[in-house]
Amino acid sequence: MSPRKPSTKDLTKEMIINEARKQFIMKDFHQVSMRSIAKELGCSHGAIYYHFKNKAEIFYAILGDYFSELNNTLDEKVNGPEDHNTKLLNVFVGYMAFGLNNQSQYELMFMMRDSEIDGLSQEAANFSYEKFAQSVQSLSKTELLNSDIYSTFIALHGFVAHYRHYVKNYEEAKDAVDVHAKFLIKALTYRE
Amino acid sequence: MSPRKPSTKDLTKEMIINEARKQFIMKDFHQVSMRSIAKELGCSHGAIYYHFKNKAEIFYAILGDYFSELNNTLDEKVNGPEDHNTKLLNVFVGYMAFGLNNQSQYELMFMMRDSEIDGLSQEAANFSYEKFAQSVQSLSKTELLNSDIYSTFIALHGFVAHYRHYVKNYEEAKDAVDVHAKFLIKALTYRE
DNA sequence: ACTAGTTGTTAACCACTGGTCAATAAGGAG
DNA sequence: CTCCTTATTGACCAGTGGTTAACAACTAGT
Numbered sequence: 001m002s003p004r005k006p007s008t009k010d011l012t013k014e015m016i017i018n019e020a021r022k023q024f025i026m027k028d029f030h031q032v033s034m035r036s037i038a039k040e041l042g043c044s045h046g047a048i049y050y051h052f053k054n055k056a057e058i059f060y061a062i063l064g065d066y067f068s069e070l071n072n073t074l075d076e077k078v079n080g081p082e083d084h085n086t087k088l089l090n091v092f093v094g095y096m097a098f099g100l101n102n103q104s105q106y107e108l109m110f111m112m113r114d115s116e117i118d119g120l121s122q123e124a125a126n127f128s129y130e131k132f133a134q135s136v137q138s139l140s141k142t143e144l145l146n147s148d149i150y151s152t153f154i155a156l157h158g159f160v161a162h163y164r165h166y167v168k169n170y171e172e173a174k175d176a177v178d179v180h181a182k183f184l185i186k187a188l189t190y191r192e
Numbered sequence: 193m194s195p196r197k198p199s200t201k202d203l204t205k206e207m208i209i210n211e212a213r214k215q216f217i218m219k220d221f222h223q224v225s226m227r228s229i230a231k232e233l234g235c236s237h238g239a240i241y242y243h244f245k246n247k248a249e250i251f252y253a254i255l256g257d258y259f260s261e262l263n264n265t266l267d268e269k270v271n272g273p274e275d276h277n278t279k280l281l282n283v284f285v286g287y288m289a290f291g292l293n294n295q296s297q298y299e300l301m302f303m304m305r306d307s308e309i310d311g312l313s314q315e316a317a318n319f320s321y322e323k324f325a326q327s328v329q330s331l332s333k334t335e336l337l338n339s340d341i342y343s344t345f346i347a348l349h350g351f352v353a354h355y356r357h358y359v360k361n362y363e364e365a366k367d368a369v370d371v372h373a374k375f376l377i378k379a380l381t382y383r384e
Numbered sequence: 385a386c387t388a389g390t391t392g393t394t395a396a397c398c399a400c401t402g403g404t405c406a407a408t409a410a411g412g413a414g
Numbered sequence: 415c416t417c418c419t420t421a422t423t424g425a426c427c428a429g430t431g432g433t434t435a436a437c438a439a440c441t442a443g444t
Contacts, residue, residue, distance in 0.1 A: 166305075
């Protein structure tokens with residue numbers, strides 16, 4: 001029966017997001033609860049609802065950074081010093097590495113379109129794909145079919161979706177990633 | 193305070209599985225609760241725990257049928273009257289069609305290796321893959337790399353994992369399925 | 385200095401979830 | 415008429431996301 005804590009630091013969106021992000025690195029979305037965040041922050045879980053309308057809103061706020069990180073990573077690969085074919089390989093490997101190194105984030109970014117539709121995350125995912133498609137096209141000697149690029153993207157997605165259950169990070173799947181990337185290069189390079 | 197219902201029909205494993213399967217077709221694993229099954233069965237949710245040790249056990253019991261269905265579907269494609277290349281295409285399309293037409297089942301079969309490890313489902317998934325790999329090899333004119341077959345499988349998996357959010361069944365993704373299947377044929381057929 | 389309004393927080397509460405378990409009823413066997 | 419096994423209930427546990435009345439703390443106006 002004593003609302004409002006004596007006079008500790010006020011709770012901020014920043015603090016909540018940081019704590020959520022911290023826990024989100026270790027556990028997945030469903031394992032991070034409003035109460036676990038509140039507990040670590042030393043407040044009641046109800047307080048969080050003053051700053052965010054629901055759990056999803058917190059996590060979608062976090063995802064922005066990860067979409068940026070993915071986009072930047074792919075940009076780096078495209079602008080590298082290597083020859084085009086190597087850079088294309090790097091883009092593929094880079095995508096899979098990101099997915100495997102940020103598994104719970106990747107899940108929310110590209111695998112959890114359900115429930116709360118959340119147009120923002122959807123949009124960000126589409127934007128990331130557009131960037132990927134452009135990168136792939138720009139690194140190719142010939143004009144590629146859009147459908148081939150899309151199939152390639154889906155194949156990369158499939159790798160992450162599959163290996164996330166068997167591997168904790170990119171390092172553990174390094175060889176398989178490489179093999180898969182080379183398979184996709186082969187597929188894209190195919191000429192009749 | 194009146195345990196044991198007067199004398200209605202006894203609850204059986206069969207009944208529970210049937211009800212769970214029924215609900216599982218409409219909703220996904222997390223939306224089907226022990227209580228929703230019990231309610232429809234007219235019993236208390238505690239009663240179910242007499243027949244199954246937990247929720248997962250019910251659903252893994254259901255999955256067996258779906259693994260069989262998938263395996264049979266692929267077998268049919270392999271034994272069809274068409275030429276090898278068409279049959280290979282049919283196998284790919286058949287796999288994706290199964291995934292899109294049984295989305296929540298597919299999720300549990302191939303996408304939810306987490307939490308309860310459940311070796312049985314794991315084993316069934318591996319067996320399905322082995323069957324797939326053999327089918328693909330048998331329909332190919334040349335000796336394929338195991339890694340290429342695996343990459344192909346992952347690419348199919350990726351398609352299902354991706355499109356499940358945008359489409360309710362195979363019919364709605366028919367064209368995209370076809371395009372993706374042809375892309376993979378191209379990739380497999382590649383010769384340097 | 386007093387008052388009014390706003391902002392932030394708490395804790396109790398809701399309706400759920402999966403899971404456990406003592407109590408107990410029904411039925412069969414001796 | 416007992417004894418035993420089997421099946422079932424419903425109360426209970428710990429947890430979830432989310433809501434809200436009450437209230438403290440701060441701010442501005444007079």
